[in-house]
Amino acid sequence: MSRIGKRPVPVPKGVDAKIDGQTVTAKGPKGEMAFVVNELCLVEMGENGVTVTPKDKSKPARSMWGMSRTQISNLFEGVSNGFTKKLELVGVGYRAQMKGKTLVLALGYSHDVEFDPPEGIDIKVGKPTEIEITGRDKQVVGEVAAKIRGFRPPEPYKGKGVRYEGEYIFRKEGKKK
Structure with missing residues (x-):
């Protein structure tokens, strides 16, 4: 189990986050960026932020899980602070x-x-x-x-x-x- 992947990504203040299928889009004071999550992972918007979960328990899905969560976190950090x-x-x-x-x-x-x-x-x-x-x-x-x-x-x-x-x-x- 990915310790990083389990945690939801909180959306910072001043950042507008949208999920369209596998694409996560963030718009903030520094501009707009998007990240396409691998199809082996599910991405959902919750009350605590964006949650990433693997579709199954295969090795490639679990490998993409933590990486996708970190990429989304970097996306939010980049458009808010840089x-x-x-x-x-x-x-x-x-x-x-x-x-x-x-x-x-x-x-x-x-x-x-x-x-x-x-x-x-x-x-x-x-x-x-x-x-x-x-x-x-x-x-x-x-x-x-x-x-x-x-x-x-x-x-x-x-x-x-x-x-x-x-x-x-x-x-x-x-x-x-």
Whole structure:
């Protein structure tokens, strides 16, 4: 039994939720999003919120149960508050700046790396070494953060590179004489 799937998803204040067949639609202050629940699960609107249950006791149905509930929860969270990922640039001369909608990164290469964010993603550069990525879709926010981190992942000897905020980098010992 899925411990996550058993709990109903409460609908936050300011969010309008509708269920049409297998499609859950949420409209809130950050916009409108929809999620299509797998046909192996039943989705219902109750007094406590949206409830997801498996149609039968098969392994695939139980696998989709908790995932569907979490996707609906992320849907409600995204249209009400949104999601944020923060990145840090560590290294001498590593900088980030915005030129219009384009993120320009100086990461120690012979050229600057330019990144155009996808639709629905906002990138802010507070300090030259901090990047904040916000959006309403958790998966897209994480994907954009991973792409930016992939331009110069942190290396294990000096820890230089682009890292998530608070990420621990396992440090290796350098060579000895």
